Amino acid sequence: MTPAPAPLVVFDLDGTLLDTHTDLVESLNHTIAALGLEPVTYDDLTHLVGQGARVMIERACRLRGHPLSADTLPPLVERFVAHYAGNMPGHTQPYPGLIAAMDLLKSGGYRLAVCTNKMESLARGLLEKLGLTGYFDAITGGDTFEYRKPDARHLTSTIERAGGDVSRTVMVGDSINDIAVAKNAGVPSIAVPFGYSDVPVNTLGPDHIITHFDELTTELVERLLGEYAEKVAV
Ligand SMILES: O=C(O)COP(=O)(O)O
Numbered sequence: 001m002t003p004a005p006a007p008l009v010v011f012d013l014d015g016t017l018l019d020t021h022t023d024l025v026e027s028l029n030h031t032i033a034a035l036g037l038e039p040v041t042y043d044d045l046t047h048l049v050g051q052g053a054r055v056m057i058e059r060a061c062r063l064r065g066h067p068l069s070a071d072t073l074p075p076l077v078e079r080f081v082a083h084y085a086g087n088m089p090g091h092t093q094p095y096p097g098l099i100a101a102m103d104l105l106k107s108g109g110y111r112l113a114v115c116t117n118k119m120e121s122l123a124r125g126l127l128e129k130l131g132l133t134g135y136f137d138a139i140t141g142g143d144t145f146e147y148r149k150p151d152a153r154h155l156t157s158t159i160e161r162a163g164g165d166v167s168r169t170v171m172v173g174d175s176i177n178d179i180a181v182a183k184n185a186g187v188p189s190i191a192v193p194f195g196y197s198d199v200p201v202n203t204l205g206p207d208h209i210i211t212h213f214d215e216l217t218t219e220l221v222e223r224l225l226g227e228y229a230e231k232v233a234v
């Protein structure tokens with residue numbers, strides 16, 4: 001019998017791996033200030049983040065009563081990217097316990113990957129600045145493929161790039177896109193409650209919730225993989 005492939009843990013980025021909120025708010029407010037719009041707040045972010053910078057800017061402008069037309073968006077996206085990339089890593093930090101959890105998973109032979117709707121270049125730049133790139137076998141963003149979360153193919157393509165196997169993968173995320181992409185791809189999901197969901201994460205129907213990364217262990221991943229395999233076999 002061939003041994004089971006190494007388990008793979010795929011992480012969302014904004015609100016899951018990294019607390020990016022201060023820098024997202026600052027760059028977003030810098031961007032919409034060009035239109036004379038009032039700043040948005042941290043609480044607004046839960047409704048704005050999830051589909052990348054372009055959608056975040058569109059949503060923020062709509063929130064401030066200024067819907068955009070297609071031709072006004074590109075320069076604003078450029079303004080956001082220049083400001084955000086120019087300030088990286090800014091105030092952004094890994095959530096507590098993340099590094100220790102990733103070290104433990106790696107020492108257990110696990111593979112790790114990032115599947116984010118953030119632009120791939122921004123995700124890579126940020127992880128690089130924080131010295132985290134080396135942890136991941138694959139990093140894919142909202143513009144890496146022609147599809148993105150919650151489309152199952154964003155996750156399955158990430159798994160493929162990371163050299164993982166769908167039947168040995170767990171997805172960790174903070175918002176509806178992450179839980180939905182996991183369901184769509186047929187992998188178990190773990191939700192974290194400290195990110196940018198506009199609803200309590202238990203209502204998203206994840207297979208498990210962790211409130212701190214010290215709960216993310218090889219035992220937990222194996223248990224979820226086993227339970228999920230039993231569930232789909234029924
Ligand atoms: O930047 C976004 O809008 C979403 O990013 P995430 O997929 O890493 O949460």
Ligand SMILES: [Mg+2]
Binds near residue numbers: 012015174195
């Ligand atoms: Mg997220």
